[in-house]
Amino acid sequence: MSIKGIFPIDKWDFETDSILTDLPAEDxxxxxVNKTERNYKKGEIxxxxxxxxxxxxxxxNGKVKKYKLDKDGREQIIYVANTGELLGYHAxxxxxxxPDSAAVxxxxxxxxxxxxxxxxxxxxxxxxxxxLLKTLSHEFAVLANSLSMFAxxxxxxxxxxxxxxxxxxxxxxxxxxxxVEINMSREDLASLVGTARENVVRVLTEFKQDGILETKGRxxxxxxxxxxxxxxxxx
Amino acid sequence: MSIKGIFPIDKWDFETDSILTDLPAEDxxxxxVNKTERNYKKGEIxxxxxxxxxxxxxxxNGKVKKYKLDKDGREQIIYVANTGELLGYHAxxxxxxxPDSAAVxxxxxxxxxxxxxxxxxxxxxxxxxxxLLKTLSHEFAVLANSLSMFAxxxxxxxxxxxxxxxxxxxxxxxxxxxxVEINMSREDLASLVGTARENVVRVLTEFKQDGILETKGRxxxxxxxxxxxxxxxxx
DNA sequence: TGGAAAAAGTGAGTTTTGTCAGTTTTTAAA
DNA sequence: TTTAAAAACTGACAAAACTCACTTTTTCCA
Numbered sequence: 163m164s165i166k167g168i169f170p171i172d173k174w175d176f177e178t179d180s181i182l183t184d185l186p187a188e189d190x191x192x193x194x195v196n197k198t199e200r201n202y203k204k205g206e207i208x209x210x211x212x213x214x215x216x217x218x219x220x221x222x223n224g225k226v227k228k229y230k231l232d233k234d235g236r237e238q239i240i241y242v243a244n245t246g247e248l249l250g251y252h253a254x255x256x257x258x259x260x261p262d263s264a265a266v267x268x269x270x271x272x273x274x275x276x277x278x279x280x281x282x283x284x285x286x287x288x289x290x291x292x293x294l295l296k297t298l299s300h301e302f303a304v305l306a307n308s309l310s311m312f313a314x315x316x317x318x319x320x321x322x323x324x325x326x327x328x329x330x331x332x333x334x335x336x337x338x339x340x341x342v343e344i345n346m347s348r349e350d351l352a353s354l355v356g357t358a359r360e361n362v363v364r365v366l367t368e369f370k371q372d373g374i375l376e377t378k379g380r381x382x383x384x385x386x387x388x389x390x391x392x393x394x395x396x397x
Numbered sequence: 398m399s400i401k402g403i404f405p406i407d408k409w410d411f412e413t414d415s416i417l418t419d420l421p422a423e424d425x426x427x428x429x430v431n432k433t434e435r436n437y438k439k440g441e442i443x444x445x446x447x448x449x450x451x452x453x454x455x456x457x458n459g460k461v462k463k464y465k466l467d468k469d470g471r472e473q474i475i476y477v478a479n480t481g482e483l484l485g486y487h488a489x490x491x492x493x494x495x496p497d498s499a500a501v502x503x504x505x506x507x508x509x510x511x512x513x514x515x516x517x518x519x520x521x522x523x524x525x526x527x528x529l530l531k532t533l534s535h536e537f538a539v540l541a542n543s544l545s546m547f548a549x550x551x552x553x554x555x556x557x558x559x560x561x562x563x564x565x566x567x568x569x570x571x572x573x574x575x576x577v578e579i580n581m582s583r584e585d586l587a588s589l590v591g592t593a594r595e596n597v598v599r600v601l602t603e604f605k606q607d608g609i610l611e612t613k614g615r616x617x618x619x620x621x622x623x624x625x626x627x628x629x630x631x632x
Numbered sequence: 633t634g635g636a637a638a639a640a641g642t643g644a645g646t647t648t649t650g651t652c653a654g655t656t657t658t659t660a661a662a
Numbered sequence: 663t664t665t666a667a668a669a670a671c672t673g674a675c676a677a678a679a680c681t682c683a684c685t686t687t688t689t690c691c692a
Contacts, residue, residue: 356548
C-alpha cells in the first residue's frame with residue numbers, strides 16, 4: 163500500500179520534478195542545449211547562500227539538502243531535493259542572491275543550465291512559465307506546513323514526521339517491496355528536525371525500543387509507518 | 398533613520414504590493430474590470446484553509462493575518478499582509494485548495510477579483526507573469542527565513558524579531574516621526590511568535606522593564622529598536 | 633458611561649529541550 | 663585487515679518553555 167492513502171505526502175514535497183516532465187520536447191531541448199554534467203561527491207556544496215546565481219541545476223541522480231546556517235553556525239535544512247528536481251531557480255527569478263545553500267547528501271550527478279538559457283526558455287515557453295508558477299505556489303504551501311510544524315510541534319512529533327517524509331525520498335534508491343533504508347547522518351537528521359543531534363539519537367532509541375524502527379549501523383529501517391503517523395499527530 | 402540601514406527588513410516582507418504597482422495601466426485595468434469591494438470587520442475571515450478559491454483578493458486598506466490551525470486548534474500566523482498586497486493567488490496558481498486561512502486584523506477594505514479575470518490577465522500580461530514569478534520566488538526566501546527562525550531561535554529572540562517586523566507594518570497607520578503603536582492582541586502576537594500567550598506577556602514585561610518598549614493598554618510602542626535588533630541575534 | 637465580558641498579566645510547578653562531558657561503535661583509509 | 667578518525671550514543675544537569683489556576687486591567691457596547 164502506498165503512503166498516499168494514509169498520509170498527505172504531497173503537502174511535504176515540492177513536486178519540482180514535474181516542471182521538466184511536463185515540458186514539451188522542443189522546450190526541454192531549448193533549456194538543455196548547453197547543459198554541462200558533473201559528479202558531486204558526498205558533502206560537496208553546489209551553491210552558497212548569499213552569492214549570485216549564474217544558472218540553475220538539475221539533479222540527474224542523487225539527493226541534495228537545501229539549508230541555511232544561522233549566526234551561531236547551526237544548520238537548518240529547509241528541504242531535501244531528490245533525483246529529477248531542479249535547484250536554484252528562486253534566486254534567478256527573484257533577481258536576488260541564493261536564499262539558501264545546497265549540498266549533496268550522497269554521490270550525485272548534477273547538470274548545470276546557464277542563466278541565459280533558462281531565461282531565454284522562460285521567454286519562449288508558455289508551459290515552463292505556467293509550471294514554474296504552479297510549482298512555486300505549491301512550494302509556498304509546503305513551506306507554510308513546515309513553518310507551522312517547527313513552531314508548534316515537539317521534537318518527537320517532528321522527528322516522526324520527517325522520518326515519514328524522508329523515507330519516501332529514499333524509496334527511489336530501493337526496489338519496490340524491499341525494505342527502505344534511510345541513510346542519513348544523525349547530524350543531518352537533527353538539521354532536518356531542528357534540534358540537537360543528542361535529541362535525535364534519544365528519540366530514535368525510544369522508537370527502536372517501541373519496535374517502530376530498527377537500525378543497521380547508521381541506516382534506519384522503518385518497520386511501522388502507521389505508528390510514526392500517529393506520533394506525528396498531523397491532521 | 399530608516400530601518401533598512403540597520404536591519405534587512407526585505408527578507409521578512411513579501412513585497413506583493415509591487416505586483417500591482419509595476420503593472421502597466423492597461424493590464425491593471427483588465428485585472429480590475431470586475432472587482433468588487435467590501436468592508437471587513439476586525440476578526441472577519443476572508444477565506445478558509447482547505448477550501449477552493451474562486452478568485453483573488455486585494456487589500457485596499459487594512460491588515461490581514463494568514464494562518465494555519467493545527468490539529469489541537471492552535472493558530473500559527475504565517476504572514477501578516479498589509480495595505481496594497483494581494484491575497485489568495487497561491488491556491489489559484491497551484492490549482493489547489495487554500496494552503497492557509499486569512500482573517501483581517503483591523504477594519505479593512507478588500508476587493509475581490511474573480512478567478513476568470515485573474516487567469517485571463519495572466520494569459521495577456523507578460524509583466525504580471527514575470528512579477529508573480531519574482532514575488533513567489535522572493536516569498537520562498539522569506540518563508541525559508543521564518544522556518545529557520547522558528548526551528549532555531551528562542552521565544553525571546555523570536556519575539557524581538559517579530560516586533561521589529563510587525564512595527565514596520567504599523568508605520569503605515571501613523572505619520573512619519575510619530576511614535577508607532579503596534580495594536581495587536583497578545584493572542585495574535587503569540588500566534589505570530591509561535592508560543593503561548595503567557596510567554597509573550599512575560600517577555601514583553603522584561604522588555605518594558607529594560608526600557609526597550611512601553612505599553613498603552615494593549616498597544617506596544619517600541620522605544621529602542623536597536624536593542625531589539627541585538628536581542629533578535631539575527632545576522 | 634457603568635458594568636459585564638474579554639483580554640492581559642502573574643506565579644508555581646511540570647515537562648521538554650539544550651548542553652556538556654564523556655564512552656562505544658562505525659566508517660573508511662592505509 | 664588493521665586502526666585512527668569520525669560518528670553515534672549515553673547520562674546528568676541546566677535552561678527554556680509550557681500548562682494551569684488565578685487576579686487585575688482594559689475594552690466595548692447596552
